Ligand SMILES: Nc1ncnc2c1ncn2[C@@H]1O[C@H](COP(=O)(O)OP(=O)(O)OP(=O)(O)O)[C@@H](O)[C@H]1O
């Protein structure tokens with residue numbers, strides 16, 4: 001296992017204050033605290049070269065986990081080992097090996113042109129001149145940054161900035177890339193381009209990628225495996241397909257036919273019907289699609305069959321509902 005996370009836990013103590021002036025004064029004299037378990041005893045592993053989708057609703061603890069894996073935040077308990085490195089103890093060695101993009105927060109210097117941020121990163125990471133030039137040129141071409149290099153970061157659009165953030169995170173050619181909501185706020189075209197870039201990076205350089213996102217298309221396109229957390233706890237670790245089959249119990253089946261003699265007896269609910277077609281909501285745990293088609297085939301001539309599956313957003317919603325998130 002390349003990245004090994006064991007029993008990782010992080011609590012936050014937050015000040016609580018009741019309403020009203022008197023309570024405000026009381027809180028000032030003797031503050032009251034409440035502890036929230038942002039990350040609660042989670043364990044998982046990641047293989048080298050894998051793209052892991054890390055998902056869960058708002059406030060689940062995703063960013064907190066990523067911060068601990070990056071070594072930015074110290075866990076209260078539990079361990080995280082990357083390669084053979086401990087991110088907190090061997091911080092210097094570790095940062096040379098990782099790249100980080102937080103979609104919500106820029107990692108670049110706000111007031112200076114993009115290219116100067118790149119130069120600063122070159123100095124910080126002590127990237128050799130030749131290697132820097134080569135990687136920089138590759139990233140400029142792949143991410144189409146040519147016209148953005150002289151622009152101060154604050155003047156960039158969100159999509160332009162995200163491309164620069166990615167380049168900045170990859171200038172020192174890290175083995176691991178942490179992406180916390182890299183597609184947030186991007187238009188459809190930019191999202192597609194960014195996904196293509198990530199796919200290619202993973203394929204060509206075998207970069208290990210940990211991706212959090214609320215866009216389930218990102219996950220479908222990029223991640224073979226997902227880890228789902230909610231209220232700080234790990235809820236699921238496995239393939240996206242398994243989630244689909246577990247939480248996608250109902251499918252819509254449309255059968256288009258000719259010469260229906262008499263409707264066959266089925267258990268599933270018929271939503272619509274006329275003399276040419278029927279639309280059925282099938283609970284696949286109770287009745288199989290194939291058995292319904294077989295029953296219809298005995299009493300009519302089937303011309304076409306369409307199966308409509310629930311989209312992945314709805315499946316994830318069902319999953320969150322089941323876990324009461
Ligand atoms: N620095 C902090 N101080 C206090 N509480 C915090 C801090 N950072 C996060 N939290 C709390 O920890 C919990 C987990 O937050 P986190 O940012 O990890 O969630 P998330 O899964 O990334 O959510 P989102 O999808 O909204 O980005 C939340 O309840 C949040 O309010």
Ligand SMILES: [Mg+2]
Pocket residue numbers: 062063064180
């Ligand atoms: Mg977050």
